[in-house]
Amino acid sequence: MTSTALRSRAWKLLEMVTTPLLPSDYLDLVSPLRAGADLRGRIEAVHPETGDAATIVIRPGRGWRGHTAGQYVRIGVDVDGVRLWRAYSLTSPTDRQDGRVTITVKAIPDGKVSNHLVRRAKPGTLIQLDQPTGDFVLPEAKPAKVLYLTAGSGITPVMGMLRDTEFDDVVMVHCAPQPHDVIFRDELHDLVADKKLRLTEVHTDTDGMLDIARLDELVPDWAERETWACGPAGLLDAAEEHWSQHGVHERLHTERFRPSIVVTGDGGEVTFSATGKSVDADGATPLLDVGEEAGVLMPSGCRMGICFGCVTPLKAGAVRDLRTGEITEAEPGVLIQTCVSAAAGPCDIER
Amino acid sequence: MTAIDPTAHLTAQQIEELGRELDAIRDEVIADRGEKDAAYIRKVISAQRKLELVSRGVLLFSIFPPAWLLGTAGLSVAKIMDNMEIGHNILHGQWDWMRDPKIHSTTWEWDHVSPSEQWKHSHNELHHTYTNVIGKDNDLGYGIMRVDEDQKWHPFHLGQPLWNFLNACFFEYGIAAYDLELGKNLHKRRRKNPEFRARAKAVGRKIRKQVLKDYVIHPLLSGPSFLPTLAATFTANLVRNVWTHSVIMCGHFPEGVQVFERRSIKGETRGQWYLRQMMGSANISGSKAMHFMTGNLSHQIEHHLFPDLPSNRYAEVAVKVRALFEKYELEYVTGPLPKQVFSAWHKVFRLSLPNKKPEVETPDREQELVAA
Numbered sequence: 001m002t003s004t005a006l007r008s009r010a011w012k013l014l015e016m017v018t019t020p021l022l023p024s025d026y027l028d029l030v031s032p033l034r035a036g037a038d039l040r041g042r043i044e045a046v047h048p049e050t051g052d053a054a055t056i057v058i059r060p061g062r063g064w065r066g067h068t069a070g071q072y073v074r075i076g077v078d079v080d081g082v083r084l085w086r087a088y089s090l091t092s093p094t095d096r097q098d099g100r101v102t103i104t105v106k107a108i109p110d111g112k113v114s115n116h117l118v119r120r121a122k123p124g125t126l127i128q129l130d131q132p133t134g135d136f137v138l139p140e141a142k143p144a145k146v147l148y149l150t151a152g153s154g155i156t157p158v159m160g161m162l163r164d165t166e167f168d169d170v171v172m173v174h175c176a177p178q179p180h181d182v183i184f185r186d187e188l189h190d191l192v193a194d195k196k197l198r199l200t201e202v203h204t205d206t207d208g209m210l211d212i213a214r215l216d217e218l219v220p221d222w223a224e225r226e227t228w229a230c231g232p233a234g235l236l237d238a239a240e241e242h243w244s245q246h247g248v249h250e251r252l253h254t255e256r257f258r259p260s261i262v263v264t265g266d267g268g269e270v271t272f273s274a275t276g277k278s279v280d281a282d283g284a285t286p287l288l289d290v291g292e293e294a295g296v297l298m299p300s301g302c303r304m305g306i307c308f309g310c311v312t313p314l315k316a317g318a319v320r321d322l323r324t325g326e327i328t329e330a331e332p333g334v335l336i337q338t339c340v341s342a343a344a345g346p347c348d349i350e351r
Numbered sequence: 352m353t354a355i356d357p358t359a360h361l362t363a364q365q366i367e368e369l370g371r372e373l374d375a376i377r378d379e380v381i382a383d384r385g386e387k388d389a390a391y392i393r394k395v396i397s398a399q400r401k402l403e404l405v406s407r408g409v410l411l412f413s414i415f416p417p418a419w420l421l422g423t424a425g426l427s428v429a430k431i432m433d434n435m436e437i438g439h440n441i442l443h444g445q446w447d448w449m450r451d452p453k454i455h456s457t458t459w460e461w462d463h464v465s466p467s468e469q470w471k472h473s474h475n476e477l478h479h480t481y482t483n484v485i486g487k488d489n490d491l492g493y494g495i496m497r498v499d500e501d502q503k504w505h506p507f508h509l510g511q512p513l514w515n516f517l518n519a520c521f522f523e524y525g526i527a528a529y530d531l532e533l534g535k536n537l538h539k540r541r542r543k544n545p546e547f548r549a550r551a552k553a554v555g556r557k558i559r560k561q562v563l564k565d566y567v568i569h570p571l572l573s574g575p576s577f578l579p580t581l582a583a584t585f586t587a588n589l590v591r592n593v594w595t596h597s598v599i600m601c602g603h604f605p606e607g608v609q610v611f612e613r614r615s616i617k618g619e620t621r622g623q624w625y626l627r628q629m630m631g632s633a634n635i636s637g638s639k640a641m642h643f644m645t646g647n648l649s650h651q652i653e654h655h656l657f658p659d660l661p662s663n664r665y666a667e668v669a670v671k672v673r674a675l676f677e678k679y680e681l682e683y684v685t686g687p688l689p690k691q692v693f694s695a696w697h698k699v700f701r702l703s704l705p706n707k708k709p710e711v712e713t714p715d716r717e718q719e720l721v722a723a
Contacts, residue, residue, distance in 0.1 A: 016568050019560045020460035025453075026404060029397055081389030083450040304624075306658050307475035308444035308456045324378060333450055335457065 032126055035062035039129045041075070044100060046121050049183045053106040053153070054118040055091060060101055060129055067132035069094055069164035070157045070228070070255075073103065074332075076128030079116045083128070085331055086113045087257070089157035089230075090132060093164040104183060106153035136228065136255035138165055143226035147219055149239060151175035151210070151231030157255055158228060159184050166196060171219050175202040175210050175231065212238040223248050230255040264318045264327055268346040272296045273315060275351055281343040286322065288338040296351050298338060305340035312338050317347025357609065357682060358626055369679055370622030376671050377657050380664050389449050391663045395436055396454065403429035407569060413579035426587040428644075431594055433462045435646025440662040442471050447659075464558045465527035469550055473530045479658050483603060483610045483631035490603065491610060493518065493529050497702045498603075499610045504705040511703045515696070522592035527554050594644075597692050598635070602651035604695035605633045607684040628655040629676065634669075634685035641688065642666060652683065 014023045024037060032040050041058040048054050058075075067073070072089045088103035107118040136157055146167045148158045155174055162170075176182045182201060191197040200218050202210045212235075215222045223246050229239050236254045243252040266283035270290055275297075281290040288310055291298040301309020305323060314330045319341040321328065327344050328336055338349065361369075406425030413419040438461035440446070446454050460467050473489070481487035485502060492498040495518065496511045518525045528534075531554055536547045565584040573580040609630040616627070635641070635649035642649045642665075650665035653672050660668065676683040686694070 013568075016560070016563055017572070019564050020462060020557075021400075026400055029400055078386070078389060078449070078451075080385040081387075081449055082385075301472070301476040302480040304480070306479055307471070308447065308659070309471065309476050311444075311447070311457060323374075324381060326381075333452060335447065335455075 033059070033061035037061055037063065039063045039131065041101075041127050041129045043121055043125045043127060044123055046117075046123065048118075049104060050106075050181055050185075052118060053104060053183045055102050055104045056117055056121060057100050057102050058127070058129075059099065064101075064129070065131050067094060067101070068137045069161040070137040071132040071134040071160075072136075072157065072255075073101075073132045074130040075103070077113055077116060077121075078127075079112050083333075084113050085128075085333070089160060089255075091156050091159045091163070093160070095164075104153070104156045104159065106183065134255070136230070136253060137161075138228075139226075142167060145169045145221065145225040146171070147222055147225035147227040148172040148174075149215075149227060149229040149231070149235075151235050152181075153183065154229075154231030154235075154255070154257075155183055157230055159187075161228065162191065162197070170196070171198045171200075171225065173200045173202065173210070173215070173218055175204055175235070177205040178203055210235065212242045215242070223251070226251050226253075228253045228255075230257075264320075264329075265345040268317070268343045270343050271316075271346070271348040272351045273348050283320065283342050283344065284322070285342055286339050287319065287336070287341050287343065287347075287349060290343070291338065291349065291351060298351060300339065303339045305337055308337065310338045311335040313350040315348040315350050318344040319347055320344035358630060361626075361679060365679065366622040366626055367620060368622070369675060370620070370625045372675055373625050373656055373672075374621075376668060377660065380657070380660050380668060384448060384661065384664075388661045388663060389446075389451075392437075392441075392446050392449075392454060392661070395432065399429055399432040399437060402432070410569065410576070410580045410583050411573045412576060413573060413583050414576040419579050419583055423583040423586050423590075426583065427590040427594075430462055430587055430591040431644060434591060434595055435598070435648065436643060436662060437461075437646075438463065438467075439646050439648070442467055443475060444659050445661050462561070463526070464523045464554065464561050465530045466553050466557045469530040469553065470526065473532075475658070479655065481616070482628055482655055483608070484613055484616055484627075485610055486613050487616075489529065489532075493525065494534055496699060498698060500702070500706050501610065501612075502702075504702075508703050512696075512700050515699050519593050519596035520589060522596040523588070524558075527558070530554075597688070598645045598648050600695040601635050601688065601691040602632055602648060604698055605684060605686070605691045606694050606698060607682055608633050625656060628652070629672075629681060631655065632684075633691065634683070635688050635691055636685050637687060639666075652685075 011023070017023075018026060027034060028037060031037070033042060039061050041060045041064075043056055044059050045057040046054050047057070067090050070089070072087045074085055074087045076083050076085045078084075088105055090101055091104040092100065092102040105114050105117045107115045134157075138161055142165075146169065148162070148170070150158050150172070151174065158172070162172075172188070174182065174188075179185065179201065182188070188197065188199055192199050204210070219225070227243070229236060229252060233256060236256060239252060240249065240254065243249045267281050269278055270281045270287060271278040272291060272294065277294050277296055279290060279294045281287070288298050288300055288303065292300075299310050299312065301307035303310075312335060314328065314334050314336045316330045318327050318329045319336050320326070320343075322340050322342055328334060328341070330347070336349075358366075402425055406422045406429055409418050409425065410422035413422055438459065441454060441459045442456050442461070444456040447456050452458055456471065463470070478488055478490040483491060485491060485499065492502070495514050497504060497508045531547070531550055536542060536544070541547060565588065566581055569584060570577045570581040611627060611631070619627070629652060632652040632655045634652050635645060637649060647662035647665045648654060650669050653665040653668045654662075656672065657668065673683055
């Protein structure tokens with residue numbers, strides 16, 4: 001018998017010992033970061049960067065496969081007892097000796113997770129991790145000239161690249177409201193002093209928003225440069241149009257943090273993606289009724305919100321709890337009680 | 352359905368006002384629910400796992416009587432924690448708001464022979480929606496006992512003190528059979544129903560796993576302590592069964608608890624639903640430890656009003672609920688465990704005999720009999 005087969009036999013036996021739990025439920029108590037566990041990380045330090053941004057140092061579990069500069073990671077953080085998932089760019093170089101990784105988070109107004117991480121996260125806290133992902137990365141063949149075009153927290157994936165790979169000719173144009181809002185400002189200026197980077201800071205409070213046409217003046221050879229751009233949708237839209245107009249769109253790589261904005265309202269189009277049906281619903285009819293009327297096979301129970309027999313994944317959009325008025329937005333793993341939830345804008349129910 | 356309706360003094364308007372006041376209590380807890388509550392359930396789960404692990408470890412040496420006693424006591428408590436404060440409450444969706452897939456009503460499985468999925472249907476859906484409605488809520492006597500004067504007497508009921516005793520000892524199997532609606536489904540035609548067969552198979556699988564673990568694997572691991580460990584796990588299961596049965600019996604059976612006719616819930620408003628839960632449930636008074644060991648089902652009234660609120664909040668909710676009972680001049684049935692257990696058993700004995708007053712069949716009940 002091979003050792004793998006032996007191991008799997010032993011594991012089966014162990015499962016019999018722990019049923020209905022799994023051996024991992026017990027191992028998690030003592031070693032949550034071990035190999036073979038669900039991927040988690042432990043926050044080891046929180047370093048403030050600016051008034052509203054901080055770098056979180058994370059020791060990932062043994063299952064972490066490592067990242068490529070520019071990639072992001074989804075993390076699940078418990079905020080007020082509720083697990084919320086968000087994606088953040090990795091800002092640490094890929095060859096960090098101690099095996100830690102960092103993300104740098106800017107607190108956005110009303111942002112539950114970002115404010116929690118920047119202001120309240122404590123070293124020692126366990127968080128959930130996904131493997132790093134994203135194709136906003138550097139090519140294997142080094143380009144001769146590079147331009148990084150960033151704004152606000154859009155600098156984070158680019159910082160991961162800057163720290164990871166040196167190029168002969170790198171220009172960065174970064175926009176932030178004021179000098180003290182520039183995340184990593186000291187480190188950027190050190191790179192400039194070492195002649196490893198040419199940097200143009202655009203301070204939008206005084207200079208106004210960056211007009212993409214100004215690039216000709218800021219970086220005259222922009223069209224020859226392999227460009228990585230990350231920032232608000234307005235900037236990226238303008239950049240994509242600009243690069244296309246000049247016929248060099250293949251040199252532009254962009255990363256959008258929030259591709260979809262959830263529209264909340266009163267009622268909306270409900271899509272039952274598994275069945276391929278969509279119907280218009282008002283803001284007062286339970287989604288269970290909406291689905292059943294549309295001929296979708298909906299799980300149901302008490303129909304009054306107490307038995308949890310109707311919970312269904314919310315894949316996109318937002319719903320309103322008819323009892324409390326509370327809005328729930330779609331996130332991976334979010335289940336809603338369809339009998340007491342109504343559409344709060346367009347939404348997608350996995351049925 | 353007693354001769355005097357204890358809610359007769361309330362106007363329809365008052366009942367709706369009562370409903371609004373209860374909704375407000377619920378909203379308050381939901382708005383305040385957070386990190387502390389999450390930390391509570393995580394702590395309880397972790398403590399339960401450690402206790403079970405240590406107890407099973409001690410039982411490896413159960414050939415020594417002190418180890419047997421300690422291990423058996425620990426395992427009994429661990430099993431009670433698993434079923435009551437953890438399993439029952441998670442399966443109610445009380446912790447779903449945390450969005451932790453490992454502590455969620457859709458994924459949780461408990462140390463019990465009834466699979467979570469089946470129990471959720473019969474308990475959350477049928478029992479909690481139709482609490483104490485004769486003919487709709489089979490928890491009323493679990494279909495083997497007569498617990499209200501208005502239920503029809505049958506000579507079979509003469510034996511119900513014995514049925515109740517046996518049910519207490521093997522409660523988890525009773526519940527599994529009940530979730531399967533075994534009595535109804537053993538009829539020749541229904542036995543072949545594929546849906547029933549699938550569910551029966553799931554129960555069989557669960558029983559096999561549980562029995563294998565408790566009565567084969569762990570005793571075998573104990574080597575020379577095989578027999579003492581076997582006896583220990585049997586005892587722990589027995590203790591857990593008798594304890595949960597007692598607690599659960601106290602929830603709806605003691606004297607003073609009302610049952611309802613099928614007709615009475617037609618077109619029931621939210622206020623009326625709340626009122627039925629209030630009149631159909633009974634509490635157990637006692638210490639914090641007592642509430643914990645009952646999985647806070649000692650706050651059965653509060654649990655029935657708000658089955659999805661985290662159990663650790665029932666104690667504070669109870670103060671406000673009790674004030675409402677007083678305001679609306681309703682009887683809040685509660686008492687210490689021995690008193691409530693005695694009261695429930697007394698009823699079981701009393702109703703094993705026919706009533707003095709002959710029962711009048713209501714047209715509704717007749718229809719039911721025809722349908723059945």
